[in-house]
Amino acid sequence: NILPGFLDIERCDLNISTNKSSHHTDLFGDDILIVRRGQNFTVTLHLKPGSKEFKQGETKFTLIVETGPLPRKESDTKVSFGLSDSTVDTDWSASAITGPSGNTVSVSINSSPNSPIGLYSLTLDQEGQKTTLGQFVLLYNAWCQRDAVYMPSESKRKEYILGQHGVIYRGTYKRISGTPWNFGQFESGILDICLKILDVNPKFVSDADKDCSGRRNPIYVTRVLSAMINSNDEGGVLVGEWYDFEGGVHPGTWTGSGKILRQWAKSGPVRFGQCWVFAAVACTVSRALGIPCRVVTNFGSAHDTNANLVIENFYDENGEDMSDDSIWNFHVWVDSWMTRPDLGEDFDGWQASDPTPQEKSEGVYCCGPAPLKAIKEGELTRKYDAPFIFAEVNADVIDKVQLSNGRMVEFGGSTKSVGRFISTKAVGRDERHDITHQYKYAEGTAETHICTHTHTLHTYYSHSVIGPSEQPKKNVIQMPISMYEFQFCVIFHASGLSAQILLFLNKQKHV
Ligand SMILES: [Ca+2]
Numbered sequence: 267n268i269l270p271g272f273l274d275i276e277r278c279d280l281n282i283s284t285n286k287s288s289h290h291t292d293l294f295g296d297d298i299l300i301v302r303r304g305q306n307f308t309v310t311l312h313l314k315p316g317s318k319e320f321k322q323g324e325t326k327f328t329l330i331v332e333t334g335p336l337p338r339k340e341s342d343t344k345v346s347f348g349l350s351d352s353t354v355d356t357d358w359s360a361s362a363i364t365g366p367s368g369n370t371v372s373v374s375i376n377s378s379p380n381s382p383i384g385l386y387s388l389t390l391d392q393e394g395q396k397t398t399l400g401q402f403v404l405l406y407n408a409w410c411q412r413d414a415v416y417m418p419s420e421s422k423r424k425e426y427i428l429g430q431h432g433v434i435y436r437g438t439y440k441r442i443s444g445t446p447w448n449f450g451q452f453e454s455g456i457l458d459i460c461l462k463i464l465d466v467n468p469k470f471v472s473d474a475d476k477d478c479s480g481r482r483n484p485i486y487v488t489r490v491l492s493a494m495i496n497s498n499d500e501g502g503v504l505v506g507e508w509y510d511f512e513g514g515v516h517p518g519t520w521t522g523s524g525k526i527l528r529q530w531a532k533s534g535p536v537r538f539g540q541c542w543v544f545a546a547v548a549c550t551v552s553r554a555l556g557i558p559c560r561v562v563t564n565f566g567s568a569h570d571t572n573a574n575l576v577i578e579n580f581y582d583e584n585g586e587d588m589s590d591d592s593i594w595n596f597h598v599w600v601d602s603w604m605t606r607p608d609l610g611e612d613f614d615g616w617q618a619s620d621p622t623p624q625e626k627s628e629g630v631y632c633c634g635p636a637p638l639k640a641i642k643e644g645e646l647t648r649k650y651d652a653p654f655i656f657a658e659v660n661a662d663v664i665d666k667v668q669l670s671n672g673r674m675v676e677f678g679g680s681t682k683s684v685g686r687f688i689s690t691k692a693v694g695r696d697e698r699h700d701i702t703h704q705y706k707y708a709e710g711t712a713e714t715h716i717c718t719h720t721h722t723l724h725t726y727y728s729h730s731v732i733g734p735s736e737q738p739k740k741n742v743i744q745m746p747i748s749m750y751e752f753q754f755c756v757i758f759h760a761s762g763l764s765a766q767i768l769l770f771l772n773k774q775k776h777v
């Protein structure tokens with residue numbers, strides 16, 4: 267019941283199909299408006315007979331968009347904006363013209379390229395008289411230059427956001443085999459389940475306002491997903507199992523993500539997953555939400571259990587393996603594409619995150635996102651979990667035997683066996699694309715020596731000789747590598763490595 271003198275709206279047409287096709291969301295099977303942020307979409311208001319006419323430049327109204335259970339202006343989860351002559355690219359804005367038939371108004375709306383993603387309601391406000399226009403889902407926009415996930419190549423966007431068919435590499439480095447995977451991110455109902463994953467994450471449960479506001483940031487959402495795809499801690503999507511598959515499905519029998527996500531939404535954690543299943547489901551959810559994502563396989567992948575960046579194989583005198591550290595034939599995770607304003611533009615681009623539950627990070631089974639550039643350069647203080655991922659692709663291996671008198675004797679090792687043939691599906695083709703060089707310098711080159719030294723120093727400094735309690739290890743890793751490049755290479759080839767380096771560092775600290 268609109269008072270005279272205001273627009274009396276019979277219905278609002280969200281122009282779902284035309285908006286979806288211009289926002290690259292037409293592949294979604296859902297009959298709901300799905301748009302990407304930082305880009306215009308148009309809705310049509312149909313006025314009741316006898317309504318006041320819309321006159322451009324004269325008629326005024328405000329639009330209100332709201333997301334989450336506690337929409338707040340301060341959190342950018344509630345935004346009100348009036349009509350302008352034209353929309354702007356940088357913020358929520360709207361303009362309107364009279365439609366061709368006279369009793370319609372065509373309203374063009376632009377969202378902020380930094381808005382939280384999620385389900386929104388759209389309301390029209392005429393001096394406090396509110397009319398609900400409808401709902402829409404807002405996603406990240408790799409086509410928008412102002413968006414943190416902007417990806418300049420159309421062929422890459424087609425692969426990493428719109429691609430539903432994947433190839434996942436497994437096996438050993440000597441015999442790599444690719445298996446097809448159906449990501450299914452556009453299957454009807456999947457987007458809704460992806461939003462549900464965000465809505466049951468513990469950060470949302472404990473502070474919904476902060477969590478919804480945080481959804482503007484793909485770094486935040488990627489980290490949440492790396493926790494939510496495994497069932498540890500919070501009842502996330504998949505239960506990991508490597509030995510006994512009683513009461514569930516062998517991880518090797520899955521061929522796509524859709525069935526897994528639907529089963530989780532219906533009845534909770536799905537039994538069972540292993541690394542490639544966790545990664546493939548994470549890729550589905552990331553692509554559905556609009557974050558460019560790829561599944562990555564690392565052969566000879568280290569699992570460093572004590573964060574010393576070295577894989578120590580301990581044996582007793584009878585040859586029994588006593589190690590906690592391990593090296594997998596292969597391990598699978600995901601890379602997601604985004605800027606890193608928290609770290610600086612040197613770290614923009616691919617970010618590794620790993621949803622397989624291996625080690626806790628900040629008290630939760632999650633890992634990443636860590637910039638590939640930080641992993642390659644050995645910048646291991648960069649958030650999140652760079653040391654763990656560095657070790658997966660570039661840990662040194664040391665073989666030791668414990669003698670009956672308790673003494674440890676080193677008898678072998680390798681600096682080259684961990685992290686080989688890092689693989690993902692090629693863009694637009696069913697071929698293996700080797701991305702090892704994006705994670706590490708070629709084994710044996712000078713750059714590797716520098717990186718290796720960064721972590722070798724860290725290792726000895728924090729664990730073997732001095733001990734972390736006496737000297738904070740960050741003093742070491744924060745040293746600019748370039749300043750010591752030459753000295754490191756010299757020492758590397760000398761004997762008595764650890765003692766000499768420590769001596770050198772101690773001198774430096776007192777300069
Ligand atoms: Ca979890």
Ligand SMILES: [Ca+2]
Nearest residue numbers: 570572574576
């Ligand atoms: Ca270790």
Ligand SMILES: [Ca+2]
Nearest residue numbers: 660681682709
């Ligand atoms: Ca190496």
